[in-house]
Amino acid sequence: MRLSRYFLPVLREVPKEAEIVSHRLMLRAGLIRQQASGMYSWLPLGYRVLMKVKAIIEQEQDRSGAIELLMPTLQSADLWRESGRYDAYGKEMLRIKDRNERDMLYGPTNEEMITDIFRTYVKSYKDLPLNLYHVQWKFRDEIRPRFGTMRSREFLMKDAYSFDLDEASAVKAYHRMFVAYLRTFYRLGVTAIPMRADTGPIGGDLSHEFIILADTGESAVFCHADLLEKPIPAIDTDYRGDLAPIVADWTSLYAATEEMVDMGAFEAEVPEAKRVSARGIEVGHIFYFGTKYSAPMKATVTGPDGKEVTVHMGSYGIGPTRVVPAIIEASHDEAGIIWPVSVAPFEAVVINLKSGDADSDAASEKLYGELQNAGVDALYDDTEQGAGAKFSTADLIGIPYQLIVGPRGLKSGEVEIKHRKTGERETLPVAAAVERLR
Numbered sequence: 001m002r003l004s005r006y007f008l009p010v011l012r013e014v015p016k017e018a019e020i021v022s023h024r025l026m027l028r029a030g031l032i033r034q035q036a037s038g039m040y041s042w043l044p045l046g047y048r049v050l051m052k053v054k055a056i057i058e059q060e061q062d063r064s065g066a067i068e069l070l071m072p073t074l075q076s077a078d079l080w081r082e083s084g085r086y087d088a089y090g091k092e093m094l095r096i097k098d099r100n101e102r103d104m105l106y107g108p109t110n111e112e113m114i115t116d117i118f119r120t121y122v123k124s125y126k127d128l129p130l131n132l133y134h135v136q137w138k139f140r141d142e143i144r145p146r147f148g149t150m151r152s153r154e155f156l157m158k159d160a161y162s163f164d165l166d167e168a169s170a171v172k173a174y175h176r177m178f179v180a181y182l183r184t185f186y187r188l189g190v191t192a193i194p195m196r197a198d199t200g201p202i203g204g205d206l207s208h209e210f211i212i213l214a215d216t217g218e219s220a221v222f223c224h225a226d227l228l229e230k231p232i233p234a235i236d237t238d239y240r241g242d243l244a245p246i247v248a249d250w251t252s253l254y255a256a257t258e259e260m261v262d263m264g265a266f267e268a269e270v271p272e273a274k275r276v277s278a279r280g281i282e283v284g285h286i287f288y289f290g291t292k293y294s295a296p297m298k299a300t301v302t303g304p305d306g307k308e309v310t311v312h313m314g315s316y317g318i319g320p321t322r323v324v325p326a327i328i329e330a331s332h333d334e335a336g337i338i339w340p341v342s343v344a345p346f347e348a349v350v351i352n353l354k355s356g357d358a359d360s361d362a363a364s365e366k367l368y369g370e371l372q373n374a375g376v377d378a379l380y381d382d383t384e385q386g387a388g389a390k391f392s393t394a395d396l397i398g399i400p401y402q403l404i405v406g407p408r409g410l411k412s413g414e415v416e417i418k419h420r421k422t423g424e425r426e427t428l429p430v431a432a433a434v435e436r437l438r
């Protein structure tokens with residue numbers, strides 16, 4: 001992408017309305033624009049990041065055996081009357097009437113709709129286990145939308161729903177999602193710790209929130225420091241095998257959110273030097289809820305003995321539009337965003353220090369072309385701006401590698417690479433630089 005032809009509305013001023021660093025940086029770097037309270041457009045650079053986050057989530061869901069589909073954003077109130085949630089949900093639900101005065105709503109979540117799809121088609125235990133998911137916009141009329149897309153009213157959610165014959169197999173489905181979430185956040189370049197979360201009237205211990213530690217997080221959290229360093233299950237983890245030992249290993253170390261914490265247990269189980277008491281951002285939530293929806297909505301299958309069985313369900317959410325600011329909270333410096341390579345809008349930016357100089361232009365063009373041929377997602381700063389402004393834009397938008405084409409290197413056929421994260425610089429022959437990024 002040539003920056004001179006791109007749409008990147010960078011702001012030099014710090015926007016006053018933004019209270020936390022990720023919100024400020026998302027506005028300054030031209031990632032998002034607020035359209036109304038809690039509603040945002042994703043501008044081109046931000047949209048690239050959001051789509052990379054979404055793709056990683058989908059890959060790890062697919063790997064775990066979940067199957068993607070797409071349900072609509074608007075739903076009929078009648079489905080929600082079946083589960084009893086139409087009245088129970090309260091003011092967070094945006095209620096709408098169509099031209100025929102039928103009650104509709106903008107979905108805040110999809111348990112009812114997926115249960116309806118399930119009961120329509122699935123009739124036998126032989127079709128289980130089944131896990132269906134989608135990535136779709138949700139609307140929740142939050143009392144206090146704030147912090148940009150961290151807590152917005154319209155937001156993107158990946159929500160998966162598992163269906164099983166009994167509790168024992170539902171627990172296995174839960175374990176698959178637990179492991180898939182560990183791998184997802186690892187690939188997104190963040191440390192997200194699974195913490196015991198409230199299960200409400202359902203009880204049991206099968207609810208975990210995945211939490212990224214950050215001072216600006218909305219909830220207080222308590223955990224064992226070793227969870228921050230724990231190795232993540234490998235890419236070849238067999239999701240058809242027994243994942244209980246992995247989950248047991250992770251959950252053996254204390255970790256709970258403020259709603260669940262028992263300070264006595266925290267202090268008894270975790271040696272003082274290992275106690276982390278911090279603030280955190282909920283980026284994911286997994287939950288087993290048994291027959292809460294399947295029973296009232298009559299989602300049953302025929303069991304092996306020919307009898308009707310009400311299926312056991314769980315749901316599993318991740319908010320990609322919250323993950324983006326959470327990554328920034330965890331990864332930035334004075335100069336701007338520091339994207340993990342996996343979600344960076346562009347992997348590299350070619351900075352032409354002397355735009356307008358024939359040799360410098362030719363060398364930059366050539367490098368940019370070679371990067372494209374090598375399959376590297378590159379941005380080329382071919383604008384007329386001075387070197388200082390180009391560096392500050394590159395730092396602000398957080399591109400992992402800056403390839404600096406200056407008059408000195410030109411003579412020797414070399415280019416300087418600056419690593420955004422470490423600030424480290426090295427000078428390499430052009431071919432070697434391209435090879436490095438391939």
Ligand code: ATP
Nearest residue numbers: 149150151152155157282283284285317318319322
């Ligand atoms: P919170 O406690 O922050 O209100 P929640 O517990 O209501 O979130 P869930 O119903 O568990 O959210 O939804 C699953 C995921 O969707 C959350 O873990 C979060 O990543 C995301 N999410 C929920 N509400 C919002 C929101 N208002 N804006 C952006 N993302 C959200």
Ligand code: MG
Nearest residue numbers: 092140142151
């Ligand atoms: Mg909420």
Ligand code: MG
Nearest residue numbers: 197209282285
């Ligand atoms: Mg919550």
Ligand code: MG
Nearest residue numbers: 209282284285
């Ligand atoms: Mg939650």
